[in-house]
Amino acid sequence: MSLSIGIVGLPNVGKSTLFNALTRSKQADAQNYPFCTIDPNVGVVEVPDNRLQKLAEVSASQKTIPTVIEFVDIAGIVKGASEGEGLGNKFLSHIREVDAIVQVVRSFTDSNVIHVNNKVDPKNDAEVINLELALADLQTVSKKLDNTKRAAKGVAAKDFEKQLELFDRVEKQLQAGKPARELEYNEDETLWMKELQLLTMKPMLYVVNVDEDKKPGTETIKVSESTAQIEISAKLEAELADLSPEEAKAYLLELGLAETGLDRLITASYKLLNLITFLTSGEPETRAWTVRRGAKAPEAAGVIHTDFIKGFVKADVVNWQDFVEAGGWSKIKTTGKMRLEGKDYVVQDGDVVYFHINA
Numbered sequence: 001m002s003l004s005i006g007i008v009g010l011p012n013v014g015k016s017t018l019f020n021a022l023t024r025s026k027q028a029d030a031q032n033y034p035f036c037t038i039d040p041n042v043g044v045v046e047v048p049d050n051r052l053q054k055l056a057e058v059s060a061s062q063k064t065i066p067t068v069i070e071f072v073d074i075a076g077i078v079k080g081a082s083e084g085e086g087l088g089n090k091f092l093s094h095i096r097e098v099d100a101i102v103q104v105v106r107s108f109t110d111s112n113v114i115h116v117n118n119k120v121d122p123k124n125d126a127e128v129i130n131l132e133l134a135l136a137d138l139q140t141v142s143k144k145l146d147n148t149k150r151a152a153k154g155v156a157a158k159d160f161e162k163q164l165e166l167f168d169r170v171e172k173q174l175q176a177g178k179p180a181r182e183l184e185y186n187e188d189e190t191l192w193m194k195e196l197q198l199l200t201m202k203p204m205l206y207v208v209n210v211d212e213d214k215k216p217g218t219e220t221i222k223v224s225e226s227t228a229q230i231e232i233s234a235k236l237e238a239e240l241a242d243l244s245p246e247e248a249k250a251y252l253l254e255l256g257l258a259e260t261g262l263d264r265l266i267t268a269s270y271k272l273l274n275l276i277t278f279l280t281s282g283e284p285e286t287r288a289w290t291v292r293r294g295a296k297a298p299e300a301a302g303v304i305h306t307d308f309i310k311g312f313v314k315a316d317v318v319n320w321q322d323f324v325e326a327g328g329w330s331k332i333k334t335t336g337k338m339r340l341e342g343k344d345y346v347v348q349d350g351d352v353v354y355f356h357i358n359a
Contacts, residue, residue, distance in 0.1 A: 004070040006098035013106040014234035019073035021237035056286040067288040232261035276349035
């Protein structure tokens with residue numbers, strides 16, 4: 001299941017530094033001037049999951065394979081981007097291609113790093129970006145509304161009434177500089193909105209890029225009341241990425257941190273996309289698989305191989321903790337904790353599943 005998250009923000013807020021730390025690379029050019037990223041950088045990142053190793057030990061697996069998310073470092077957007085300012089609509093099109101947005105806003109203070117607006121103000125950073133995304137969407141919706149009005153002049157005008165009401169409502173929302181995702185939609189409206197591929201319909205998470213020496217738990221400005229945020233020091237994460245796993249763990253303990261900011265970002269991004277993980281485990285491999293929350297058993301089987309959807313018969317399902325405590329498939333069957341599930345079973349996060357497929 002290929003999913004991507006775009007990292008966006010004003011120039012010089014730490015997007016590329018964060019991306020490099022995520023991918024443990026120097027792939028993105030992180031320089032002290034606007035638009036040092038021109039083409040988007042793409043990196044595939046493993047989703048941290050401490051369940052995998054425990055399952056692999058019980059099953060004596062030869063391989064352990066985590067699930068992954070794709071991150072895309074998109075060039076800095078400036079005020080007027082929707083009208084072609086800076087590097088303009090080219091980068092708005094890059095955002096259109098991702099499944100969700102991580103918006104980086106600057107809270108760190110460093111006189112050596114130029115801020116494009118010459119001031120550190122996370123809320124203002126977010127307002128500039130959100131307005132440009134809304135203005136870009138407004139162009140799309142206004143055009144769609146005009147086309148629908150023309151189509152509604154025919155004999156089947158009544159067929160377009162609901163669409164006209166929807167697009168008019170969304171247009172007003174965008175004119176107010178507010179994202180389209182904050183409106184409520186019924187089933188039909190959801191389908192019409194998907195066709196528009198609006199930027200402000202994508203789920204979004206704020207990353208507040210804080211100073212390296214900021215103490216955990218100390219107050220940070222709330223960027224938005226309606227959108228989740230996490231704090232990360234991109235500079236600290238870049239330093240940790242240059243260390244060995246053992247050195248990084250020791251450094252985290254020294255700082256009083258339980259996990260890296262990147263692990264929190266990856267986990268938060270996974271939740272942002274409304275994803276869950278189910279697992280398969282045996283001697284060849286223990287593996288994590290990604291599905292949308294609410295997916296039924298045949299759909300989950302199809303993530304492994306598309307032919308499994310049609311051939312699905314049933315599935316052996318057990319909670320991962322019960323699987324580990326029992327000692328694997330050979331022993332879990334005697335505990336009464338393994339369930340036999342059919343086509344209507346909704347897969348849960350942490351399920352260990354063995355699919356029975358009719359070849």
